[in-house]
Amino acid sequence: MGDVVSTHLDEGRREMVSARTRQVMAEFGKIYEQQYAVALFNSVRFEIEGGGNPQSQLLHRKDPLQDKSIFSGDLFQYLEENKKWRNRFIYVADSYNISYYENRLAHDRGLHPKGVINCAGYKALTSMDEYLELLNSCLPDTKAKAGNSPFLKCASSFLLILWHPYARHHYFYVRTEKEQKKWLAVFQDCIRHTNNGLSEESKVLTPAFTDSLRLYRQAKGHYGTWDMMCGDPARILANLVMETLHQELRALIGPRLKGKLQQRQRDWMLISDAVYRQVLAQTRLQFDGMVQACEVEHPRLDASLRTDMDQIITSKEHISGRIRTLVHSRAEQLLRSSVQPYITSILEALMEPVSRGFSEVRDVLFREMVEVSKNTLNDGGKEALGKHMEKVSMLAFHPVKMQSCYEKMEQLSLEGLQQRFEVSSPSVFIQRGQILMREQMDDAVYTFEQLLHQSLDGQSGDQLFKVIQRCQDRVIKKYDYDSSTVRKKFFREALLQIIIPYMLKQLYPVYSSELPKFRELIFEDLSRFILVENVFEEVVLQSVTKDIMMAVKEAAVQRKHNLYRDSIVLTNSDPNLHLLGEGPIDWAQQYGGGEEEQAARGGNRKRRQVVSMIQLEGMGPLPYGSCLEVPGVEEIPEESEVTEDVQEKPISTAENVHHQQPTNTVEYVHHEPHGPPPDSPDSVDEIRQLINPVLEVVVPFSEEGDEPALTNGMLPLEEGQEIKAITTVTEMLPRDSAVESAIQELEIAVQEEEEGERLVECTLDSDGELAPPSSYSSPRHHDDSGFQSPTNENGEEEEPQPGPEEGDAAGDAVVDPEQVEVTVEQEREVSNGESETGETKGGESTEDDSDAVSEI
Template sequence: TGFMLIRSLLANRRQHLFHLSRTNAVMAEFGKFYEQQYAVALFNSVRYEIEGGGNTQTQLLHRKDPLKNKSIFSGGLFQYLEESKKWRSRFLYVGDFYNISLYESKAVRVINCAGYRALTSMEEYLGLLNNSLSDTKAKAASAPFLKCPMQFPLILWHPYARHHYFCVMTEKEQKKWHAVFQDCVRHSNNGLSEECKVATPAFTDALRLYRQAKGHYGTWDLMCGNQAQILANLVMETLHPELKNLIVPRLKGKLQQRQRDWMLISDAVYRQVLSQTKTQHEALAQVCEVERPRLDSALRTDMDQIITSKEHVSGKIRALVLPRVEQLVRSKVQPYIHSILEALMEPTSRGFSEVRDILFRELVEVSKNTTNDRSSEKLGEHMDKISMLAFHPVKMQSCYEKMEALNLEGLQQRCDVSSPSVFIQRAQILMRQQMDNAVHTFEQLVHQSLDGHSGEDFCKIIQRCQDRVLKKYDYDSSTVRKKFFREALLQIIIPYMLKQLSPSCSPDLPKFKELIFEDFSRFILVENIFEEVVLQSVSKDIMMAVKEAAVQRRHNLYRDSMVLTNSDPNLHLLGEDTIDWAGQFGGVKGDRQGGEVANRKRKQIVSMIHLDGMPLPYESCQEVPGVDGIPEESEGQTEQDLETEKPVNPIQHVPIEKEPGSPDSLNEIRDLINPVLEVVEKDGSQLTNGMLLLEEEILIFFPPIHLLCLPKCVINML
């Protein structure tokens, strides 16, 4: 009955037109903001390019592609299939893009974790689920609609999209998978690429102004994923409650069944909205990119006049609003800056301190191992392991947990801070970046110092490089934290001030448009100038608060006066790529193709889990092998064509003439238990269920299926 209702609701043309019209309305309004902010962002970018601007000189090096030829984790667990209401063994693979790839027979589905939350208890999940149907809350003793065969669940929850249910057999497995899932969510929620100097600021400013026009100030938890996903969340923010009021009263059955039906409806609507926002955003971005050359030419021709005009208008607006702004800062902002900063500094500094401790322990371990075995092969082996330390979710988990203690209670109502998750995940990403920068710098220093030295000197070289890297880390981590504190304070305070000032100041802003020449009106917007005036008025207080905290040295912050010069002028001339320690010192070489060395295997960062009593025939699961030249599966084949097609050997690519039948021997049964599957990965193909296809072609070995999944007759034979 539930599925029939869902099909009837989704097949209703009026419902589809309702979703489409709401998406079109949001995108049309957002598009106006985006076109305006695109010209302003282009003006700021060109002005920065012409005038120049200095960034803080970092002591640590940064590499461009640290995860090249690497994967994060892979392994087997159990997944709950909603269609059949059964648990099945599945193989999951997490590659360098942090998407969760799920292998089902010959199909490959990928979960993009943007906007998800990784849960480890049914109680927490039920709390979120019951809140989704606020008018029919479940009782405390109500049973969930699914039961885990084991007591270690893993659930990926999303406010709009489909939920994913997994479970594992041991607590150790659960902790490791949970750390990996959290890292996938953290990476997917990290925001848009900062390399796009025009499109990214234009998008974020347009989104902020759109939400402010609707009365939503402050941080937003669902500004995560790519542009299409963010816009889909923006549409669902208002569409979802309306659909709930329209559809939930019509759902029949027990509470658990109504919850399942509502989740399926929400996921189907979200996928439709996501498809529409993706198409419309691409069209909007294309229109702006086509117009960019003309705008760029006008900017470079009249840059001086545009800057002069903007400064003139800024002075007029500042004279009008500054008295009101200063009064608000004195009475409502200054008394709270230090308490907000202290709440941010405590967990953040403990997290960065934990990063330093882990880095120190790992470097000491390398030094000890090198002392015991001074061969270059062992050194290459240890250095190869430590090179991926920053991307090891389990080893970095203790650092991330320190940041989870961030408590902004009281600010959520006062300053429109929806939750501290925005600041938590940003600080965790910065921790990972600093760890990788420190490890990469250590690698480069060691590699540079090894020329002409024997194994007897390895320990001294490592010790000397370790001390230098830790000093550089102390300086850079202080710089990064202070910048994070300033940005977080601005994110908390500025929306609050705009919300307080807009009712009295906004009606006076339109008259300043008359002071702007028509040719410059695309690049000078009075709304942006008003926000800049507000930002400048409180920036001085924020800077002073951070400086005072640095002087106190309570959280190991360097004072701004302590500007370190680059102690290694030649260090920044070294390479930005990851050093192939195993290839150079361990004798493991890649295959040459076209004059370049191409690695055939993706090395896995997190080790596989070996269960007691469960034999693993493929002990080399540390490396996920790759196969070149696997032909892509035909996308246009019908089910009938696939049924009549002869099966192909997944390794030799030779057609199997004999149709596979029932297993006749013990070895054949074992081959069925541990099958070898050839999968094809493709990028950019959006499936109808909102998942993505993978990027490259790999050969994956399935882990053993648990004996509980086998018939008793097969178990007896084994």
């Protein structure tokens, strides 16, 4: 792999990549420096003049994921280095970055992860055909057949693939469809969160960056939305560089790649990932330098703004009036002929899935609050309430529970309108709507928590139930109002994002030559805060804003969209509500949130996990450890082959035999202790012992004679075994105990006779052919096992051990995969002269008859 990258990405090409990155960043830096001053002016003006959106009815918490993690579990990951599948422990922290470790123990010990995936710009796929369709676009004039994987052989059809146009792809699989759905929801939530990497709380840096990016792309002829505006500014700039550089390198390197199609695709992905990492490191360093340079100028610019604010506003309004007069007629003509007829269609396409999504959020919220009421009433007491509220508090960040809401938004389609208005994809609007859904859900849950917590003092029983109902009704009412406000704002912004780029593309080339003359009307001291290009865009925006506002108001009147009219304002319903939101409520500590919540806040300081683990029904633990390779597809047996293998037969242990009857016995035991495997043998005798183990045989001993009583004159030895020594051990037990033991043994023998199983068998792991158990397995691995592919600290499936005292010695015995258990069956004579068959009849046994059991 490294040879491929170094061969096609030598020093000359790496220098070319660096030079192209510096060029793009230099051009962007000039625009960013200008837009930073404009964004600072807008921020200070808004601070002085006030205004803005109506106050929300719901409360908002600052750090909802404090001391929380999203999810963790085991997945099978494909390693490109050796083309093997390996079981990894995946941990998703509150940053939504995906960290994968060698095993759970490595994570618990605080070791560094094997790798971290930032999901910005990725797509989560579950179909190989869908992945191949995207992969075919990576190299020109190459196509792979839909039924063939490029270089991936997987033992499961439940794939999870993270695809990126420039960065490395990641491949995972799980064992069940249920696991796949849950992990897919988690991955999609990671992508959704990391794509939304620009902080809305930054009133200067974020507008300066987005305006600079838009103006840069418009200067290159790219108007409209951009799918790769994903992640933090450094990643967005890296995507900006790769937008053109990727195509050039593909045309330069692609024809020189050797080998079959699958190998060429794999090599190109490695090269592309190496280039992307180089570009990302460079854009991060240079953008940080841009921000620091602008922040140094911030105090001086701020002082100048506050001193000359009135003069700056007057000058800007004068320039706006002149430009509006210039472009008014053509803008109005374009608006009437090419924009107004489509505003209603665009709005309808947006409103239907968005309204369904927010309605689903309301339904999920209502169901959860009703569940809290029912459980509190049934279980009784504030302790039960605290337990359920601990789970409800993280409802907005539970990807699985929120999935039904997000799926409604996934149905957004702008077919027909995308081509006309050059909307590359509706994904920008889909992810924005989903982020707003999550924010509204969290605000509603947090408000419910604060109202309920305030009203709990001195309440119990039926009164407690009534308090929950009142808080529930108030929160739903507030959610209806706030969600209506948020949706209307979203519709206005989406319409502007679709229409304004289209109008600018039509108008800017016409007036670009006349705009420079307006710069002469701006005083030099004010030129940093008034840019003609920004004023021109604001004039175009104002020309269409009136029509957009009217369209949204008309839609609000229609009952089907569940929107409040702007004239409806909730006032004085909760005058002191915003005084409640002082911080998070620790339900587990105050009211008792259950054992899990209490343990999570114990001395181990383990972060509580938002998505809880579930135990898969009918699925045993993994037969291989977290750190072991998973064999290739050709090494995994078919289901029919597995069923043909012998199965473990219930037997009783040697300890139980001693309690069955008074016998003189010879123990038939492998001289190998229970527990972990022994160290490598150091002597010749030890090596011989491993090859031909010394066995001790347990056989019935006659009370009358001096010789062992064998029914058929043979010892039940496996091939390759031999007896080195016979030791006689005499142990006498009370007669009544022996009789009782013999009766129980006979009952077991009759059941075994009906099943027809009379074979000398070896203990076999359920998936013993796949791989040996992990030496890294630890009891800590099962702390929250369930949904995720569980580790194999109990890799052997233990069968119940019947015996006189079932659950004593038999239940405590630990069976090692290398141990062999052999049952010595005592043959019994068959009446009427028939030959010996080994079948046991209930009336033919005596108290001296027993099954001698030996363990290896």
